[in-house]
Amino acid sequence: MADLNRTEIKSFWEKASTGSDGSFGSHSDPNVEGLENWFVLKYGLGRTRPRALLDVGCGKGERTRFLSSFVREMTLGIDYSPGMIRLAKRKETEKLRFQTADILQRPRLDVRPDIIVSCRFLINLGTEKNVLLALDFLGTLLGKGGRLVFLEASVQGHNRLNKLRRELGLPDIKTAWYNINLDERRIEGRLNKKFELVSKTRFGLYYLLTRGIYPGSIRPAEPDPRSRLNHVARQLQIEAGVGTLEQFGRHYCAVFRKR
DSSP: OOEEEEEHHHHHHHHHTSSSSSSSOOOOOOOHHHHHHHIIIIIITOOOOSSSEEETOTTTTTTHHHHTTSSSSSSEEEEEHHHHHHHGGGGGGGEEEEEEOGGGGOOSSSSOEEEEEEEOOOSSSSHHHHHHHHHOOOHHHOOOOOOEEEEBBBBBHHHHHHHHHHTTOOOOOOOOOOOBBBBBHHHHHHHHTTTTEEEEOOOOHIIIIIIIIHHHHHTSSSSOOOOOHHHHHHHHHHHSSSSSSSGGGEEEEEEEEOO
C-alpha cells in the first residue's frame, strides 16, 4: 500500500468543494452510490432506527442528509475540508449538523453515535498507518452493540478484478492517485478483538457485469456508467444480496458490531 501525502489529498478535496454539488458523492458511477446506500440501509441499519449517526468524511453532505431521515435524534457529518463543510452546512436542520474535524487529531465531537458510516473516507487517509489509527479512534466512539459501517475499496478485490479484465483483454482499472485500497485482512485483524463482522460484500456481481462482461463485449468502445446495463446490474446485485461472485468486486463494504 503506497504512502500518499495527506496535505496534497486535502488540497484536492478543498478544490473539489468549489465544483458542482453532486448527488451523493464523487463516484463516477451513480449505480455504485445507489448500491452503497442500499447496503447501509439493509445491512447497516436493518430494521432499526439508530438514535444518533456519525458520517465520517461526509463531503458536501448529500449522503449524510439522506441517511438522517432514518435516524431518530441526531446525525452529524464531519470532514477535514472546511470548504466541504461550508457547503454541507447549507443542509443543516435541527437534527442534522456538520462539523469540520480531522479524525487523526481525535477531535471532540458534538454527538455520541450508535452507528458510524465511513463512505470512501478511509481510502483518502494516505497510509495504512493512518487508516489503523482512525479505526482505533472510531472504535472508542461506539458503545457495546454500536455499529461501524464501511463503504470503502478492497486491495484483494481490486487485484482479482484486474486479473479478470486482463483475461478479457481489458486494461487494469487504476486507483485514483488520492486513494489507497484497503487490505481486508489487516483491517479485520485490527478490529476483531473489539468488533464482530456482521456482514460483508464487494458488490461482486455488479462489478463482474459492469467492469468485466460489459466492457469486454463492446471493446474498443468505452462503457457508459449510466447505461441501461449498469442499471440492470445494480438491480440484480440488490436481488442477489451479499455473497454472490464476491471475488470480482473491488468495493469493501462491511458492518461491524462492537462487542
